[in-house]
Amino acid sequence: xxxxxxxxxxxxxxxxxxxxxxxxxxxxxxxxxxxxxxxxxxxxxxxxxxxxxxxxxxxxxxxxxxxxxxxxxxxxxxxxxxxxxxxxxxxxxxxxxxxxxxxxxxxx
Amino acid sequence: xxxxxxxxxxxxxxxxxxxxxxxxxxxxxxxxxxxxxxxxxxxxxxxxxxxxxxxxxxxxxxxxxxxxxxxxxxxxxxxxxxxxxxxxxxxxxxxxxxxxxxxxxxxxxxxxxxxxxxxx
Numbered sequence: 001x002x003x004x005x006x007x008x009x010x011x012x013x014x015x016x017x018x019x020x021x022x023x024x025x026x027x028x029x030x031x032x033x034x035x036x037x038x039x040x041x042x043x044x045x046x047x048x049x050x051x052x053x054x055x056x057x058x059x060x061x062x063x064x065x066x067x068x069x070x071x072x073x074x075x076x077x078x079x080x081x082x083x084x085x086x087x088x089x090x091x092x093x094x095x096x097x098x099x100x101x102x103x104x105x106x107x108x
Numbered sequence: 109x110x111x112x113x114x115x116x117x118x119x120x121x122x123x124x125x126x127x128x129x130x131x132x133x134x135x136x137x138x139x140x141x142x143x144x145x146x147x148x149x150x151x152x153x154x155x156x157x158x159x160x161x162x163x164x165x166x167x168x169x170x171x172x173x174x175x176x177x178x179x180x181x182x183x184x185x186x187x188x189x190x191x192x193x194x195x196x197x198x199x200x201x202x203x204x205x206x207x208x209x210x211x212x213x214x215x216x217x218x219x220x221x222x223x224x225x226x227x228x
Contacts, residue, residue: 031212035153042203042218043145043153049212086153088213096169097143097213102152 003091004032004100011106012077020072020103022087032070032089034063036081037102043086047072074105082107110134112204112219119225125192128222130204137185138162141209144178144189146200147221154200158207159187194226 004024012018022032033048045054047063060075070089074081087100115129130142144156157168161180168176177190191198202222205215 033213033215035215037153042221043205043215044218045214045216048214054216084152088153088155088215090211090213094211095167097155097158099145099153099155 003098004087004089006085006087006100006103008101009104009106011108012074013108014079015076017073017075018077018105020074020085020087020105022070022072022089022100023068024089024098024100025068026089026092026094026098027065027068027070030090030094031065032063032087034061034070034072035086035088036083037086038083046085077105077107079107081105110206110217112206112217114202114204114219114222117223117225119227120194122195122226122228124194124226125190126194126224127188127190128202128204128224130187130189130219132185132187132206135206138182140206142178142180142187143205143207143213143215145203145205145215147203148197148200151200156189156202158209160209161185161187191224194224196226198224199226200224 031049035043037043046061051063062073064071084102086102091098111133113131143158159166159178166178180187204219
């Protein structure tokens with residue numbers, strides 16, 4: 001079982017906003033990073049830390065955190081955003097990383 | 109440009125070992141840690157461990173303690189991951205991914221993945 005909990009599936013209408021969440025006790029002390037993965041491809045880093053986007057990631061992706069919950073928001077979802085999204089953070093010990101179970105996002 | 113190129117697919121029998129390589133280019137190899145992450149068919153991502161190529165210090169997920177070994181070769185900018193005592197549940201795509209090693213994970217470049225199939 002994962003120390004980080006994500007909703008397995010979410011859907012969003014084209015152009016609308018969707019917020020994905022990641023819950024875990026360690027998130028009270030550590031920031032997360034978020035990864036997008038499309039079928040048959042390696043994951044891609046989309047958000048890390050408080051709310052940082054790597055070069056090339058569209059501004060419609062943003063991150064936030066409060067208490068034991070981290071969130072990834074896609075504002076104005078596009079068809080190409082349909083993918084699985086994984087959060088990642090240090091575990092409660094601080095010595096290891098852990099991934100959430102992932103959220104499969106469908107763009108309608 | 110940064111590239112992580114992994115070795116090719118492997119088929120192994122239960123009980124055997126597998127060694128997967130990840131050759132880095134386009135950046136200063138010793139400045140970034142390297143993680144190994146695996147993904148079983150139809151499943152999510154699973155962190156296996158991390159190595160500091162400068163010095164070779166490693167940290168492994170508890171699940172893999174005793175079966176997992178990570179090494180680095182700075183002369184060839186390559187890290188290796190060896191998983192022993194393979195079982196069918198180890199069938200997965202294995203990825204290497206570089207990381208600054210800061211408190212917040214920042215796996216910004218990933219290898220293409222190596223499929224390891226464990227079957228009798």
